[in-house]
Amino acid sequence: MRALLIACDFDGTITRRDTLHVIVEAFGTRGIWAALEPRLRTGEITVEEAMEQEFGEVRASREEVLAAVRERAPIRAGFPELVDWSEARGHRVVVVSNGFRTVIDAVLGDAGLGRLEVASHEASFSPDGCRLSWSDRGERCSLCGRRCKRYEIERRLRGERLVYLGDGISDRCAVGMADVAFARDGLAEHLRERGVPFLPFEDFHEVRRTLESMARDAA
Ligand SMILES: [Mg+2]
Ligand SMILES: [Zn+2]
16 A cells, blocks of 8 residues: 555544643633634634634643643544554654644653654743744645645655544645545534545544555555
């Protein structure tokens, strides 16, 4: 089988819950996103600006944040096994996230996966409020008008087949690049409504078995 680039979203995909939601729920100000929503809808502020305001209210140390994430956002079963399987067959796994490096590194490190390549943004947590820094995702994407995950995937693809796994709004544009798409939750609904084929999944054991059987069919 041709080598695979397996691009995987982090929040709500590798983890069972979105760590950003967990962090805001534990340490942020209730209702702030709803209060920002009208200005977001009219385009008065960007999603990034809304997130900066939301996380500015998150008053907690990095240690407190990581403790809450570890307790409330465990990883979905089978992810380490999928990574092992991929590495043994010469496939590459890359985590492509709109979340924060500090959090992702801690969760992956706990799972023995600190070696994984990660493309994400970053957050600096403090009891005085959290500051976000956005990674460089080049020019606005010509398809979605945002600095989206396509940029991170395009610069990593070296002729492999692309497998994409995700669950949310930030995956909608990038999943369109995939040769094989796995989706859950909102992303699954979005693709279903548009008649775009995808494979639903509950855990990564299922994903691995599907990729294994594809490899067998291709042999
Ligand atoms: Mg997600
Ligand atoms: Zn895009």
